[in-house]
Amino acid sequence: MRAFLSWPIHLLKAYRQSIAYLPSLLALAYAFLSLIALLLPISDDRLPTLLTMLGLEAPEDTLPLLVALLGGMISLMVFSFSMVMSVLSQAGGQFSHKLVFGLISERPHQWVLGHYLGTILFILMLMMVPNVADGQATWRSLAIYLACAMVIHCLALFVYFIHKASQSIQIDAVVTDLHQSTLASMQVLQSQQQGQEWRILAVAASSGHRHYPVHARRAGYLQNADLSALAALAHRVDGVVHLHFRFGDYVVKGLPILSLEAASPPEASWCDEVRATLTYVEGESITEHHVFGLTQLMEVAVKALSPGINDPGTARLCLHRLTDLLGRRLEWQPCNSLFDRDGTCRLTWKVEDFESLLYRLFQPILRYGREDLSIGLGVLKALKTLSLFAEEKDLETLQAHADRVVETLSQAADHPLDRRFVSARLDDGIHRLTLPRVLPGRQDT
Template sequence: MSFLLSWPSHLLKAFRQSIAYLPSLLALAYALLSLVALLLPVSDDRLPALLTMLGLEAPEETRALLAALLGGMISLMVFSFSMVMSVLSQAGGQFSHKLVFGLISERPHQWVLGHYLGTILFTLMLLMVPDVAEGQATWRSLAIYLACAMVIHCLALFVYFIHNASQSIQVDAVAADLHQSTLASLRALQSRQQGKEWRILAVAPSSGHRQHAVHARRAGYLQSADLAALAELARRVDGVVHLHFRFGDYVVEGLPILSLEAAAAPEASWCDEVRATLTYVEGESITEHHVFGMTQLMEVALKALSPGINDPGTARLCLHRLTDLLRRRLEWRPCDALFDQDGHCRVTWQVEDFESLLYRLFQPILRYGREDLSIGLGVLKALKTLSLFAEQKDLETLQAHADRVVETLSHAASHPLDRRFVSARLDDGIHRLSLPAALPGRQEA
């Protein structure tokens, strides 16, 4: 029963996250407006004299004008999106391909698409009902004037759309958008985990009961789960639910994705209710999982360091954004357990620690940019900055990465001039790392 009740909410959530959400709403609004113009006519004697003067003598003979407006709008929409797809395909060669769909599905682009579709629908409805009742010519004339105004409005949106699409693929705009989206996702997660029932476990609690596995019924990316609903389900059977995946992982059908630690095995209906709390999303959703925003910034940096692009400036720009996000991640660690009101642990899940996250983000950049001294120095500067906000355990992790960066710089700097340049900047600035005053002796491979 709970599964049947939760299915519409999951469907609505998936629709809200799709590219068709805003265009569908706008097209519906335009359709309702066209119905008002056609089904609720107002006679001329009930309209002000000024509007009556603007009425056309034979509005039913304006089908040629409406047909021209309709054809122009269809051509405008086709041209707009064929051009922007061409621009985005070029952007896919410069950035990560994961960003292409995100750029075209941005809210401003959806608004423009919705107005285009709505104008086409409104004009089409006027063409479908050409007859005008006697004494209602002014009302239909106003609808025709409104169709012309809609087309002019779409022409202005066309200029805005072209400008916004061209700006959205700029390096600074892409990095800033990823940074802001990731930061918003991190803040949203932090806001959700404010109550005392959200905790960080040093050691996972164990009641001594047997763990009963619950297997996945479908394959896909498990982006999130309704943890409060899971906690209530666990409380009903007096057990603890342990999630065996990280949010954002790809799971296959039949994989044991979670287990119930309880005295008795769960019923099949209970397992179905548990599966209904899980949210599958195709691809990587930054709004659901902030780590994806960080990894996409890293992938943009790797793309910029590829031999075909060779743009270390973009990589350094992504490093700056990653440094800020990791600094915020150092200041707050996500919770990994949810307790009930009686203080009993009900749900536990896996959270990627800072050490793993730092390795995933920085080491690929260091590896692909190992021949570029500016990349090595950029990574080292980021580690210096993070050291000012780290506790002792995280500081040891940063120190290990800094030692590897120094080793990489020592191998890459073969000329004495390069070594002097790098050595002068190794221990520069305010930080808490232990760095040498000069590069160590270069070891030949």
């Protein structure tokens, strides 16, 4: 029953995250306005004199004007979105193809598309009912004036749309948007995990009961889950639910995605309710999982370091944003278990630790930028900054990465001038790492 009721909720959530959400709402609003203009006419004697003076003598003869407005709006919409798709395809080649859908689905772009579609729909409705009853010419004239005002409004939106589209593909705007979206996702998760029931377990305690697996019924990206609902389901059968995947993983059909640790096996209906709490989202949703924002920043940096683009400045810009996000990640560690009111663990899940996250983000940048000394120094500077926020365990991880960066710099610096430049910046600044004052001798491999 719960699975059946959750289906409309998931459908509504998918609709709200789609490109068609705002355009469809605005189109419905314009359609409702056109119905008011056509089905609820007001006679001229009930309108103020000033409005009746603006009325057209023969509103039914304005069909050529409406045809011209409609053709112009269709041309405007086609030109706008052919232009933006061309620009975004170029941006996908320069940054990352994962960003293209996010740029075209931005709320301002959806608002513009909604006004375009709504204006076209409003004009079409006026053209479908060209005849005007006697004594209602002013009311139809006002609707025609409104259609002209809508077209003028869309022309202003066209200028705004071009400006917004051109701004959205600039690297500063792309990186800033990724940074803000990731930070907002982290803050939402942090606010959700408030209270004593959310805890961090190094090793999940075992009750000694048997583990009963629950298999996936479909393939896709498991981005999130209703953890509170899962804990309540585990409490109902007096067991513990263990998730065997990390949020954001791709699972195949039939994979044991979780298990129930209990005295008796669960019923089929209980398993269906558990599956209904899982959130499948195609692609990488930063809103659902903040790690995707970090990896997309890394991918933009790696793409910028490719020989075809060769833009180390963009890579350094991404490094700055990653440093800020990882610093906030060091100050707060996500929980991996949920307890009930009695203090009994009811749910555990996997959380990627800082060591794994640091390797996934920094090593690809260091690998693809190993020939550029500025990239190596940028990674080293990021590690120095992170060392000021790290505890002892994480400090050891940062030290190991710093040693590798120093080794990479030693291999890349051939000329004595390069080695002198790098050596002057190895131990520079405030940090907690152990770094040499002079770049070690190059080791031939």
